Amino acid sequence: MASDQDFSTSFIPALYKPAALLPIARHKASLLYLIETYPVTIVVGQTGSGKTTQLPQYLDQAGWCEDGKVIAVTQPRRVAATTVATRVAEEMHCKVGEEVGYSIRFEDLTSAATRVKFLTDGMLLREALVDPLLSRYSVIMVDEAHERSLSTDVLLGVLKKILKKRPELRVIISSATLQAEEFLKFFAGEEYQPDAEPADLGGKVGRIISIEGRMYPVDTLFLENPAEDYVERAVKTVFDIHTQEAEGDVLIFLTGREEIDRAIQLISERAASLHPKSPSLLSLPLYAGLTTEQQMYVFEPAPENTRKVIVSTNIAEASVTIDGIVYVIDCGFAKLRAYNPSSGIETLTAVPISKASATQRAGRAGRTRPGKCFRLYTQQTYGQLPEATVPEIQRANLAPIVMQLKALGIDNIVRFDFLTSPPAELVIRAFELLFSLGAVDDHAKLTKPLGMRMAELAVDPMMAKVLLAAPAFKCLSEMLSIAAMVSLQGTVWVQHSDNKKAAESHRRKFAVEEGDHLTYLNVYQAFVTKGKKDSKWCRDNLLNYRALLRAVSVRGQLKRYLERFGIQVDETLSSHQQTVDPSRQPEQIQRCLTTGYFAHAAKMQPDGTFKTVSGGLTLHAHPSSLMFNRKADWVIFHEIMQTGDKTYIRDITKIEKGYLLEYAPEYYKVT
DNA sequence: GAGCACTGC
Structure with missing residues (x-):
C-alpha cells in the first residue's frame, strides 16, 4: 500500500x-x-x-x-x-x-x-x-x-x-x-x-x-510595508485574489462587527465595477451576535460562478470550521476581554494576536487543498508577536473561580497548583469582592451557609447573593426570572439594524419606570404566559425565542438548587399578594438587587452620564439600556465595560441612595 | 447610539 x-x-x-x-x-x-x-x-x-x-x-x-x-x-x-x-x-x-x-x-x-x-x-x-x-x-x-x-x-x-x-x-x-x-x-x-x-x-x-495531521501546505505572504487601514487593505486583497488567483473561497479575519459591516459594504460597492462576465463575489458576515439562522449562510456552497467571501471575527479561528476556504486574509488583531483589578472594570479592546493564533488562522486555508494566507502586517511585526495568547486565568475576574475552587474543598487558592498562576492583584480583588458580599470571612473561609450556597449556584457571585437574599424581600420567584434573564447577556432582543425604530417601540411595550431588571421580569412573564409555545409571538415582538427558552431552563435549574438548600419557591401569584402589597413589589426587588450590586452603584449627572460613588469615573448607559435616555438619580448596574474610549454600564435599575447605606454599611461607611 | 469568544445539573 x-x-x-x-x-x-x-x-x-x-x-x-x-x-x-x-x-x-x-x-x-x-x-x-x-x-x-x-x-x-x-x-x-x-x-x-x-x-x-x-x-x-x-x-x-x-x-x-x-x-x-x-x-x-x-x-x-x-x-x-x-x-x-x-x-x-x-x-x-x-x-x-x-x-x-x-x-x-x-x-x-x-x-x-x-x-x-x-x-x-x-x-x-x-x-x-x-x-x-x-x-x-x-x-x-x-x-x-x-x-x-x-x-x-x-x-x-x-x-x-x-x-x-x-x-x-x-x-x-x-x-x-x-x-x-x-x-x-x-x-x-x-x-x-x-x-x-x-x-x-x-x-x-x-x-x-x-x-501528524491531514493538512495541505499553506503559502504565507506578508506585507512589505505596514497597512494604514487594514479593513481597506483586506478589501483590496479580496479583489486581487478574485482577479488573479484560482477559484476557492476567502475567509477574512477582522476584530468586530463594525469592521465586518464596513468591509462587506466596501466589497459590494467595488463588486459593481467588476467586468460583467467575470465571476461574482458574495460576501457574508460571521460573528457570535448573529442569530444561528444568519450564521448558517456561511456554510452553504456559493452559487455557480461565484466566489464566497466570509468576513469573520475570531469565531472562525477555533469555534467554527467552514469547508472550501482556500484563501485567508488575517488583519493580525483580535478583541480580547481583560479585567482591571484596580478599577474592577472589564475592557474589550483590539490587541495584536499571538503567533499561535496567526498559525491557526493560516491553517484555515489548508483544510481542503493547498491554500494561501495573506497577512496584513509585515514579517517584522510578526516576529514581535507573543508566542501564545495570555491565558484567561491571568486576565479574568477571578471571583467565580475562587468560589468554585472553595466549593471543591480547595481552600488555599494561593497555594493551589495552577498551570500558570493568576496575578496576585486579581486574587486579592476577588477576595475583596467576596468578603464585601459576605461570602468569605476574615480568614478567607467560605461562610456558612451563605458562602457555601453562593458557591454552588451557577451564577456570578453578586447575583447569587441577590437570590439568597430574595426570600427576605418576598420576591424570590421574581428574582429567579430576573437572574435567568440577566444570564442571557444581552441576547433577549434580536438585532435588526434595518429597523431600529421598530425595535425601540417593541422594547417600550415591556419597559417599566424602574429600569432594565424589572423590564426583563415583564418580558419573562409575558413569554411564559403568551410566547413559550409560539416562536411567532417572539418574532412579532423582536424577541429572541431561543434565548428565552434558555432563560426558562436556567430559571428551573436555579430553582432546583434553592430547593435543595431547603428554600421554598412560592410560584402562586396570590401568595405574595398576601405578604407584600403589590404596589410595593418593585421596591422590594430594587432593595434586593442592592444587597448584591451595591459595589456597582452610580449617580446620574445633569448631562445624563453617570459618575461612580467615588466620583472618579464618567460612565455611559449602554444604548441597549432603558436608562440610555431616561432620567434617574442613583442606580445599580449588572455590568461595566470599557470599549474604545467610553465606559459603558448595562442592565441598570434605579435605587434610592439610602438603600446603599442600609444594605452595605461597611462598604459605604462614612469616614 | 452599540459588545471578541466561551462556559455552568
Whole structure:
C-alpha cells in the first residue's frame, strides 16, 4: 500500500475518512502503550489527525471500560461536545446516549450503558463537586487544552491533585506543539529535569507523543510595508485574489462587527465595477451576535460562478470550521476581554494576536487543498508577536473561580497548583469582592451557609447573593426570572439594524419606570404566559425565542438548587399578594438587587452620564439600556465595560441612595 | 447610539 504521504497528495479526502486511514491509526500501539505505562500522556495532534474521535475508541477496545468505568473526553465548547459525540456514536454503530453519550448544561444524553462520554470541561468540574475523585472515570482526556480556557486550567490543577490519590487514573492532554512541554512539566512537578533527554522529560509521570495531521501546505505572504487601514487593505486583497488567483473561497479575519459591516459594504460597492462576465463575489458576515439562522449562510456552497467571501471575527479561528476556504486574509488583531483589578472594570479592546493564533488562522486555508494566507502586517511585526495568547486565568475576574475552587474543598487558592498562576492583584480583588458580599470571612473561609450556597449556584457571585437574599424581600420567584434573564447577556432582543425604530417601540411595550431588571421580569412573564409555545409571538415582538427558552431552563435549574438548600419557591401569584402589597413589589426587588450590586452603584449627572460613588469615573448607559435616555438619580448596574474610549454600564435599575447605606454599611461607611 | 469568544445539573 502507498505511504500515507502519497495518499494525501494524490486524492482529495472524503469528509468522513475511513478510520483506518487516519494518521493516528499507525500510532495506535504506541499510544496504548504510553497510556498503560504512564499516568499522563500529552498528545500533540495536528488538525485532522483523528485524536478526538479515534483515541477514545482505541481505549474502549483495549479494555479501559471494564468494571463499568467510563472514558471522559472534555471540550471547551458545547457544540464540540455534541458534534464529536454524534460522530463517534456513528462509528461505533450506536445511538448517542447508549455506548457513546454527551453531557452539557441542560442536556445529558448518557445512560448506564455509556462507556465514552463527551462533556464540557466546565461540566466535569461540576461533577467533581459531587464526586471529588471523579472515581467513575478510568481515563480523562482533556481536548484542546492549548486554548487555555478558564475551566480547562482549573480542571488541569484539579486533575493533578486527583492523580496523587488515584495513581491508576490516566490523564490524556491534547495540545498544540508549543505548550506540550509546559503541560508535561506541570504534571511531572519536581520530577521534571530540564536537561533530560526528550524521551525522559516527564520521568515516570508522562510522555509526549506527536501525531501528524491531514493538512495541505499553506503559502504565507506578508506585507512589505505596514497597512494604514487594514479593513481597506483586506478589501483590496479580496479583489486581487478574485482577479488573479484560482477559484476557492476567502475567509477574512477582522476584530468586530463594525469592521465586518464596513468591509462587506466596501466589497459590494467595488463588486459593481467588476467586468460583467467575470465571476461574482458574495460576501457574508460571521460573528457570535448573529442569530444561528444568519450564521448558517456561511456554510452553504456559493452559487455557480461565484466566489464566497466570509468576513469573520475570531469565531472562525477555533469555534467554527467552514469547508472550501482556500484563501485567508488575517488583519493580525483580535478583541480580547481583560479585567482591571484596580478599577474592577472589564475592557474589550483590539490587541495584536499571538503567533499561535496567526498559525491557526493560516491553517484555515489548508483544510481542503493547498491554500494561501495573506497577512496584513509585515514579517517584522510578526516576529514581535507573543508566542501564545495570555491565558484567561491571568486576565479574568477571578471571583467565580475562587468560589468554585472553595466549593471543591480547595481552600488555599494561593497555594493551589495552577498551570500558570493568576496575578496576585486579581486574587486579592476577588477576595475583596467576596468578603464585601459576605461570602468569605476574615480568614478567607467560605461562610456558612451563605458562602457555601453562593458557591454552588451557577451564577456570578453578586447575583447569587441577590437570590439568597430574595426570600427576605418576598420576591424570590421574581428574582429567579430576573437572574435567568440577566444570564442571557444581552441576547433577549434580536438585532435588526434595518429597523431600529421598530425595535425601540417593541422594547417600550415591556419597559417599566424602574429600569432594565424589572423590564426583563415583564418580558419573562409575558413569554411564559403568551410566547413559550409560539416562536411567532417572539418574532412579532423582536424577541429572541431561543434565548428565552434558555432563560426558562436556567430559571428551573436555579430553582432546583434553592430547593435543595431547603428554600421554598412560592410560584402562586396570590401568595405574595398576601405578604407584600403589590404596589410595593418593585421596591422590594430594587432593595434586593442592592444587597448584591451595591459595589456597582452610580449617580446620574445633569448631562445624563453617570459618575461612580467615588466620583472618579464618567460612565455611559449602554444604548441597549432603558436608562440610555431616561432620567434617574442613583442606580445599580449588572455590568461595566470599557470599549474604545467610553465606559459603558448595562442592565441598570434605579435605587434610592439610602438603600446603599442600609444594605452595605461597611462598604459605604462614612469616614 | 452599540459588545471578541466561551462556559455552568
